[in-house]
Amino acid sequence: MAGYAWLLRLLLLLLAVGLGYAVLSLPDQAQGLQPDVLGKMDQSGVTHPVTAVLLNFRGYDTLLEMAVLLLALLGIWSLGGLPEARPESEPGPVLGTLTQVLVPVLIVVAGYLLWTGAHAPGGAFQAGAVLGAAGVLLQLTGWRLPRRAAGHPLRITLVAGVAVFLIVAALPLPGGRQLLEYDPNYAGVLILVVEAFATVSIGVTLAALFFGADPTDKAPK
Amino acid sequence: MSVPFLYALVGIGLFCLGFHGLIVYDHLLRKILAINIMGSGVFLVLVALAKRGGEAAPDPVPHAMVITGIVVAVSATALALGLMLKVQAATGHAVLPGKSRD
Amino acid sequence: MEGMTWLGWSFDAFVGAGLLWLAWRALASPDLFKAVVLFVAFGLLLALAWVRLEAPDVALAEAAIGAGLTGALLIAALTRLGISMASGRHRNNNKEEL
Amino acid sequence: MQHLYLLLAVFLLLNLGAGMWRVLRGPTAADRMLAAQLFGTTAVAVLLLLAELENSVALRDVALVFALLAAVTAIAFVRRAWAGTEDSNDTR
Numbered sequence: 474m475a476g477y478a479w480l481l482r483l484l485l486l487l488l489a490v491g492l493g494y495a496v497l498s499l500p501d502q503a504q505g506l507q508p509d510v511l512g513k514m515d516q517s518g519v520t521h522p523v524t525a526v527l528l529n530f531r532g533y534d535t536l537l538e539m540a541v542l543l544l545a546l547l548g549i550w551s552l553g554g555l556p557e558a559r560p561e562s563e564p565g566p567v568l569g570t571l572t573q574v575l576v577p578v579l580i581v582v583a584g585y586l587l588w589t590g591a592h593a594p595g596g597a598f599q600a601g602a603v604l605g606a607a608g609v610l611l612q613l614t615g616w617r618l619p620r621r622a623a624g625h626p627l628r629i630t631l632v633a634g635v636a637v638f639l640i641v642a643a644l645p646l647p648g649g650r651q652l653l654e655y656d657p658n659y660a661g662v663l664i665l666v667v668e669a670f671a672t673v674s675i676g677v678t679l680a681a682l683f684f685g686a687d688p689t690d691k692a693p694k
Numbered sequence: 695m696s697v698p699f700l701y702a703l704v705g706i707g708l709f710c711l712g713f714h715g716l717i718v719y720d721h722l723l724r725k726i727l728a729i730n731i732m733g734s735g736v737f738l739v740l741v742a743l744a745k746r747g748g749e750a751a752p753d754p755v756p757h758a759m760v761i762t763g764i765v766v767a768v769s770a771t772a773l774a775l776g777l778m779l780k781v782q783a784a785t786g787h788a789v790l791p792g793k794s795r796d
Numbered sequence: 797m798e799g800m801t802w803l804g805w806s807f808d809a810f811v812g813a814g815l816l817w818l819a820w821r822a823l824a825s826p827d828l829f830k831a832v833v834l835f836v837a838f839g840l841l842l843a844l845a846w847v848r849l850e851a852p853d854v855a856l857a858e859a860a861i862g863a864g865l866t867g868a869l870l871i872a873a874l875t876r877l878g879i880s881m882a883s884g885r886h887r888n889n890n891k892e893e894l
Numbered sequence: 895m896q897h898l899y900l901l902l903a904v905f906l907l908l909n910l911g912a913g914m915w916r917v918l919r920g921p922t923a924a925d926r927m928l929a930a931q932l933f934g935t936t937a938v939a940v941l942l943l944l945a946e947l948e949n950s951v952a953l954r955d956v957a958l959v960f961a962l963l964a965a966v967t968a969i970a971f972v973r974r975a976w977a978g979t980e981d982s983n984d985t986r
Binding site: 800803804806807810811814818821825829830833834836837840841843844847848852853855856859860863864865867868871872874875 | 896897900901903904907908910913914917918920923926927929930933934937940941944950952953955956959960963964966967969970971974975
């Protein structure tokens with residue numbers, strides 16, 4: 474391997490030069506799809522272009538992306554539990570108070586980001602990530618999902634985002650329209666419903682990814 | 695040459711740096727970091743090229759793609775870390791089988 | 797506005813150079829814990845790059861995930877690998893020179 | 895005023911270089927982690943300066959999320975990595 478290190482560097486340098494040439498030869502001024510998006514904004518139900526693209530114009534991407542999140546979680550659960558680091562001590566008073574203050578604030582901020590996503594930067598992914606961080610914080614201070622919530626309630630929460638998105642996507646079908654083709658009059662409400670469920674599902678999925686095992690499993694070795 | 699192109703070139707640099715690290719280093723955690731850095735480079739190129747409109751607002755489509763990309767990247771990282779821990783539990787070393795242990 | 801563009805350029809140049817340097821050090825440093833900390837710092841700097849590229853949505857996602865989740869995930873994985881924080885080397889008897 | 899904001903942002907960015915030195919030198923893991931936290935704090939300050947510069951509400955949201963979540967990595971470090979290590983009382 475060591476003898477070929479210079480060859481590898483040379484090839485990667487060539488790749489970098491080629492990619493750089495390709496990027497620099499692109500036109501200096503380009504609007505991309507921005508005029509198309511702005512032209513259709515009045516039909517999207519929201520006023521923020523990125524949210525309109527995420528949940529209306531490119532709804533397929535977002536729907537499948539949430540399925541990818543679930544797949545990653547299934548992958549981790551099928552590993553059968555990860556080795557536990559070490560028995561955790563009780564959180565000290567500082568950490569306990571910090572968590573008691575920070576977790577509600579994080580939940581409020583997640584709600585704010587979700588709400589503001591309709592007209593300004595924000596939305597389901599950012600809100601879900603903040604919610605996931607709140608879940609990670611709780612786990613770090615020794616909190617574990619109660620036994621009775623770990624079975625069906627957890628699973629239903631995890632799939633709720635994809636399920637509600639699919640239902641909303643299928644709603645236009647009986648009216649003779651296409652999958653994910655919302656009525657512009659109701660698009661705003663539908664997007665908010667989809668985003669609300671997606672936020673909770675993304676947050677819980679990210680927190681479960683951090684936990685690293687199916688909580689209904691018997692304690693891993 | 696303008697600001698977006700500066701960032702696009704940095705993105706290409708990050709991609710190639712990450713690619714180099716992915717090939718050269720044997721420890722799996724380092725490979726995971728390298729893949730993340732490669733992904734960040736790709737995101738940087740996408741977002742930089744979206745801003746070529748000058749004074750106009752940037753193209754929102756690449757932004758939406760990058761946001762989903764960031765969330766997918768973190769979930770893939772979590773899965774990769776889990777697999778790495780399983781490799782370590784099975785072989786005692788967090789390197790790919792058949793690799794030298796350095 | 798001459799000074800303004802000059803300052804803006806130097807800001808972008810620092811961010812770009814910092815990104816490349818942090819990525820290089822994160823991959824090349826022999827201590828794994830140091831690599832993780834450098835990677836977290838890389839994520840923070842990347843959020844500034846998104847802001848400069850007028851992508852506040854992406855900056856929000858990066859701030860939430862890069863600052864909160866990735867760091868926690870990597871550190872948890874590092875402890876589960878059994879790597880001592882003091883030296884960055886393995887604690888168990890299969891000593892690996894990292 | 896605009897010049898001042900951008901100048902301060904560049905200055906804070908240079909300050910990150912000083913933090914970098916701590917991350918690289920160590921010597922203990924806690925030093926590195928605290929330096930990374932300093933990174934986060936400085937990034938919040940830079941974001942707020944840029945928010946004033948561009949008069950953008952969204953950037954204040956980014957700074958808010960940053961400030962809230964920077965603590966999570968530090969807590970993960972304290973809870974998972976630092977507590978219980980044989981040299982946590984180390985005064986090197």
